Amino acid sequence: MERTEKIEILRQLVKIQSVNGNELPVAKYLKQLFDQAGISCQILPAGNNRANLVAEIGTGKPVLAISGHMDTVAVTTADWDQDPFTLTTKGDQLIGRGACDMKGGLAALVIAMIELKANKVPLVGTIRLLATYGEEFAEQGAADLTTAGYMKDVTALMIAEPSAYHVCYAQAGSVDITLTSKGKTAHSSMPQMGSNAVAHLVNALYQIQTNVTKLTAGIKNDTLNTETLFNIDVFHGGNQVNTIPNLAKAQISMRTIPEISNDALINTFKTTLAQYNAENDSDIRLHVEMSVQPVVGDPEGRMLHLIQKMGQPYLAATKFTPAEEKINQMALATVGLPANSQTIPALGAAGGTDARQFLVDQPLGADYTVFGPGNFTSHQANESLSAKMYLDFIKLYEALFPAYLNGEG
Structure with missing residues (x-):
C-alpha cells in the first residue's frame, strides 16, 4: 500500500463524524477495506447507529487482541483553524478531529493487518482487531465485546491509543x-x-x-x-x-x-x-x-518488552518538537530514567482506555500495553498527528505482531 493510500484511509475516517456516536459508518468503511483484502470481519450493531467491529487474521493460539475506538470527542468548530472533519496537512502534521485520538492508531492497526495478509506473513496464532464504539464515555463497546466472549482466549492485549514512543501498561x-x-x-x-x-x-x-x-x-x-x-x-x-x-x-x-x-x-x-x-x-x-476499575498490567510482559526492543530504533530516528521533548523528559523522570535515555519508557497513566472493560476479570497482571501514534493534542482544537509517526507505526506493527505470535522477545 502506498503512502498516499495510507493517509487517504485516515482522511476517510476523519471525514466520518463519529462524535460520541455514529460509529456504524466507521465500521462499514473498515469492513469495506477488510472485505477487499479478503480478511474475515463482522460488524456487531448496537442500535442508534452504533456498532463494534471484529476482524481476524491467522488461526489458533496464541491470540493477540489489538484495539482502537471509533468515536471521538465533541468539536467546537470556532476554535479550529480549518474544518475539523477534513484532514489537513501542514508540514508533517495531519490535522483533524480524531487524527490523534484515535483514528490514526485505528487506521495503523487496520493497514498493518491488511499488509500482513497481502504479504502472506506467517502467523503462529491469531491477530484479532476489536474496534469499539463509545470509548469516550463509559467504554460500553468494549464491555459488550467482553460480555460476548471476545476476550476469553486472548493472551495479550495492545490498544493503539496515542502514546508516541512511550508504552503504558496501567490506567486509573x-x-x-x-x-x-x-x-x-x-x-x-x-x-x-x-x-x-x-x-x-x-x-x-x-x-x-x-x-x-x-x-x-x-x-x-x-x-x-x-x-x-x-x-x-x-x-x-x-x-x-x-x-x-x-x-x-x-x-x-x-x-x-x-x-x-x-x-x-x-x-x-x-x-x-x-x-x-x-x-x-x-x-x-x-x-x-x-x-x-483501574487496570495494572505486567511490567515484565512479553509484549511490553518487544515494544521497547523493536520500537527503540524508531524512537532514536524521531525528531520531537520542544513541547513534545518536554513531555518525553517528564515521562523519563517518572520512571527514573536519565534525561538522555533512548529507551522507550514503560509507565502508568491517570487516563483510561477500553482495557478497563476488556480486562474486567484480570485487572492485575495481564500482558497489556497501550502503544500508538500520537501526541498530547487529544481532545484539543487543531488535534494533530505526525505523518511520519503514523507511517512508522504501521511498519512497526507489521513487525511487532508476528514477532509476538511467533514467540520472540
Missing part, C-alpha cells in the same frame, strides 16, 4: 456520579418559604469532598503515579436571581487507584448524603453513571 479507574438536589421555589425575599436546592448541593458537595479527601489522603499508586483524583466538572442550578432554586445538578468525576476501591468511594458519597439529608431536611439523590 473511573467513577462518574451525578447528584440531583430537589428543593422548593420561593421569592428570594422569603427564603424560609422555600428550600434552596443549590445551597444544599453546594454544602453537601463540600462535605463529600472533605470525606473523600480524608479517605484518600496520602495514598498513592506508584505505577500510576497518582492519588485518587476528585473533580467537580459540571454544575447547574437556578434560573432567576430573585427566585430560590428548586433544582440543582452536579457531576463529579474521580480517577481511582487499586489501593482504594471504587465501592469505597461510592459508599462515602452515599453515607455523607444520607447524613446531610437527614440533618438538613434536603432531598439530594445520587446516580452512578460509570464505575470502572
